[in-house]
Amino acid sequence: MSVHIENHLWITLADGCRLGARLWLPAGAGDTPVPAILEYIPYRKGDGTRVRDEPMHGYFAAQGYACVRVDMRGSGESDGHLADEYLKQEQDDALEVIAWIAAQPWCSGAVGMMGKSWGGFNCLQVAARRPPALKAIMTVYSTDNRFTDDIHYMGGCLLNDNLWWGSLMLAFQGRPPFPEIAGPDWRAQWLERIAAMPFFPALWLAHQRYDAYWKHGSVCEAYDDIACPVLVVGGWIDSYTNAVPRLLERLTVPRRGIIGPWGHVYPHDGAPGPAIGFLQEAVRWWDQWLKGQDTGILDEPMLRAYVTDAYPPDGTRTFIPGRWVAEAHWPSPDITPRTLHLRADHGLGASDGGDAVLSIRSPQSHGRAGGEWMGTGCPGEMPTDQRLDDGGALVFETDVLDTAFDILGAPRLHVRAASDAPVAHAVVTLSDVAPDGQATRISYQVLNLTHRNGHETPEPLVPGAWFDLTVTLNDCGHRFAPGHRLRIAIGTAYWPLIWPAPHAATLALRDGRLVLPVRSGAETAQGAAPAFPPPAHGPLTPVTQLDPGRIERYSVQDCVTGTMRYVTDAEGGVFGEGIYRLDGVDTLVSHNLRRDLTIRDDDPLSARYVLTQTYEMGRAGWMTKIVTRTEMTSDAGYFHLSGQLEAFENDQPVARRDWSEHIARDLM
Known part of the structure; x- marks a missing residue:
């Protein structure tokens, strides 16, 4: 047609x-x-x-x-x-x-x-x-x-992507309308829009x-x-x-x-x-x-889901092995809980293994192997080998598995906990450990413990007081294979994914158990393995690739100052698209962005996040550019955010905005 x-x-x-x-x-x-x-x-x-x-x-x-x-x-x-x-x-x-x-x-x-x-x-x-x-x-x-x-x-917990997304919004909303559509007043509309723009990351941090x-x-x-x-x-x-x-x-x-x-x-x-x-x-x-x-x-069936097989913990993944399964109803009667106890000997098994108290205070850079909060299919964004982080966590591991089993749904950790600080974080990761020791993260969750009883009315912790804690991990679907092991790791920081708590807290834990949503694998007529046709699409947009762009993601430790730096540096295309021209509207697009997050392992208040970006679009005789810089730091009582936006037309400055916000920490 x-x-x-x-x-x-x-x-x-x-x-x-x-x-x-x-x-x-x-x-x-x-x-x-x-x-x-x-x-x-x-x-x-x-x-x-x-x-x-x-x-x-x-x-x-x-x-x-x-x-x-x-x-x-x-x-x-x-x-x-x-x-x-x-x-x-x-x-x-x-x-x-x-x-x-x-x-x-x-x-x-x-x-x-x-x-x-x-x-x-x-x-x-x-x-x-x-x-x-x-x-x-x-x-x-x-x-x-x-x-x-x-x-x-x-x-x-405050996601560091709050600043990232807020900064992207500054650049995205700072772009001008097309003159051929907006008409002779396009420049006035552009400048008025910039003048009215809110400081997006501060809007959200205020709540x-x-x-x-x-x-x-x-x-x-x-x-x-x-x-x-x-x-x-x-x-x-x-x-x-x-x-x-x-x-x-x-x-x-x-x-x-x-x-x-x-x-x-x-x-x-x-x-x-x-x-x-x-x-x-x-x-x-x-x-x-x-x-x-x-x-x-x-x-x-109500739900069709992909259950992943074991795969290596590479930062760049183009394909994940697995199979499609179907559940006629959700919640599914074919998914039942299986409980594994966190043992005093760091095992993870059917028996509880005693009532020992174990403690953990993670280094503030714990989380470097966590990857991005939101995967987009870009190079280097996936969680890498969890052994890099597990040395800064309490680790519990099963024996080598004799038989395979699938999980589909949200694993839950139940534990008794106590903190030595009124504000503290708990970080829980679930990994599939291969026979060669590589650990691939399957699911995780972070929790601000002042929100342990709900997110509407957080309550400070009473140092030294024990409380019941449930951490619901992200939903996942995965098959654990024979010869592999399950690993639970519990930490107190997850940088650079979340902003640290104001205190370097120590958590004490006891009586822990992990409840897994284990899928029976029984296939009914309605729950038979689904099949999808291959991808199809309509006519593509005419695009000329001008430069493939470049992206780097790395972390580095300064052994003199003790500073850990995590950097994402994308030139040309933030999501891996490079520099290109949309031929149908004769418009060049190029987006550079650099994130630089630093912290010292012994000081959560040393956290600093600087994000710079340049967004260029236009054509011969009409090139526009948005340049932004945002920065975030904190002390024990406040978050400190600053931002600048400059707009250029044919390399001439036409507008500038500056923001500075100091927002009280609300048990955050």
């Missing part, structure tokens, strides 16, 4: 704000209206996601769907100001956009909504608002809880517990608000996977889930592989709910 692409059109809202959109329209839609699919994100339709959008929405359009890719208010060519993530205004605008799409002569009146990451978030949020025309959603790499499972906090700020947009507050069918997708290497089993368990609408081995990319581009024919699966979902065709989806 031939497809017409309209590269820009305006959707005018009731308050006069115009949102820029791209439209893929199948031939004949003017005579025979078709259902529509909306993707609604702030990442610039003209250049930011063009390479991803063309083959995906082009494919859907060729299958008989109108696809509408909309830039949110204050982004790309759209009017207005983007003041923060997931605002009510964002949802209100989406409701108007859906109504506008449904009313178009080429639309049948049925609208689906899909998105990844931010777009996956607002699919859930908009579905909870129940617009009449929205018949189904597809949410990829998103969450139902903005505090526990987003890029700002994890387990009540260090699960308060009303985070509850807004967290659909876990009222799952029943969602009334349309939901397809939810996650990846084990991505950071938004825990929401998949929660949504499957707690939603009451028709829902299905897929979890693959992937990082933060759509599954048809899935990395690490194997990628799948996700667009074909998506069309089956849309055909079921937007065209009213029985595609058999409701007869299929």
Whole structure:
């Protein structure tokens, strides 16, 4: 089926704000209206996601769907100001956009909504608002809880990616609109947008517990608000996977889930592989709910998940071995708990092995082998051999396994604990130890122990007082093979993933047990091993690669000063894309970013994070550049953040912003 692409059109809202959109329209839609699919994100339709959008929405359009890719208010060519993530205004605008799409002569009146990451978030949020025309959603790499499972906090600990993402937002939102679309006032719009831009990382750091700020947009507050069918997708290497089993368990609408081995990319581009024919699966979902065709989806298992086999702990992974399994229902009756006790002799087994008290105070650089919080398929981002970190942790290990077994779900550690400081962190990793001793991290979790009883009202620890502690690790799917061993490691720091607690605390532990979600492996007719078609896509975006770019990730210890440095240095393309030109809009794109995180092993207050980046885009006679520098340090009472943004047109400075924020630590 031939497809017409309209590269820009305006959707005018009731308050006069115009949102820029791209439209893929199948031939004949003017005579025979078709259902529509909306993707609604702030990442610039003209250049930011063009390479991803063309083959995906082009494919859907060729299958008989109108696809509408909309830039949110204050982004790309759209009017207005983007003041923060997931605002009510964002949802209100989406409701108007859906109504506008449904009313178009080429639309049948049925609208689906899909998105990844931010777009996956607002699919859930908009579905909870129940617009009449929205018949189904597809949410990829998103969450139902903005505090526990987003890029700002994890387990009540401050993620260092809060500064990274906030800094990226400065560069992303600092880009100008295209003059040919915005018109002669494009420069004034650009400068006004920069002048109104908030200091994003400080916005989020001001809310260090699960308060009303985070509850807004967290659909876990009222799952029943969602009334349309939901397809939810996650990846084990991505950071938004825990929401998949929660949504499957707690939603009451028709829902299905897929979890693959992937990082933060759509599954048809899935990395690490194997990628799948996700667009074909998506069309089956849309055909079921937007065209009213029985595609058999409701007869299929609730969850299809990839169970990984053993693989080496390489920082760069393009493929992870394993197999697909299916669970007819979630929670699954075929998954049962298996308890292993943490023994005084550092064994991990069926018997408890005594009531000894063991203590740990990790070096502050513990976590160098942890990899990135969010995998995206880039070189060097995966967790490496955990032996590098395990020397700074309490380690418990099983005997060599005689038989294989699978886990699918969230492992849990239960232990009695005591701290010598009022604020302390616990870090738990689960590894698969190969016969040669290499340790591959399968799951992990970090927990601010002041949040041990919940994230709304953290409580300081009473030094020396014992308490019951449960740490729920990230959901995972893995087969432990004969000849391998399981290892649990418990530490008190995880740099550079999380910002350290203000005290170098010592944890005492006793009576520990690990509960594993062991899958029986029984396959029913409904739970037979699933199969996916190979990846497919529509026509690709014309792109000229100008430079492959370069990326380095390394850590180094200064034996004179005791400083440990962790560096990520990307030239040309932050996500490995290099320097390229989008031929369809004659626009060059280049993004350099360097993260430099330092700490001394004996002093959590020595932590320092400096992030610099340069984002260039444009063409001959119109080149623009955004340069940012952000920095974060802390003392016992405050976080200190500073930032600068400079904008250039043809190498001439046109705007500058400076920020300085001092934010009190809230048991953080």
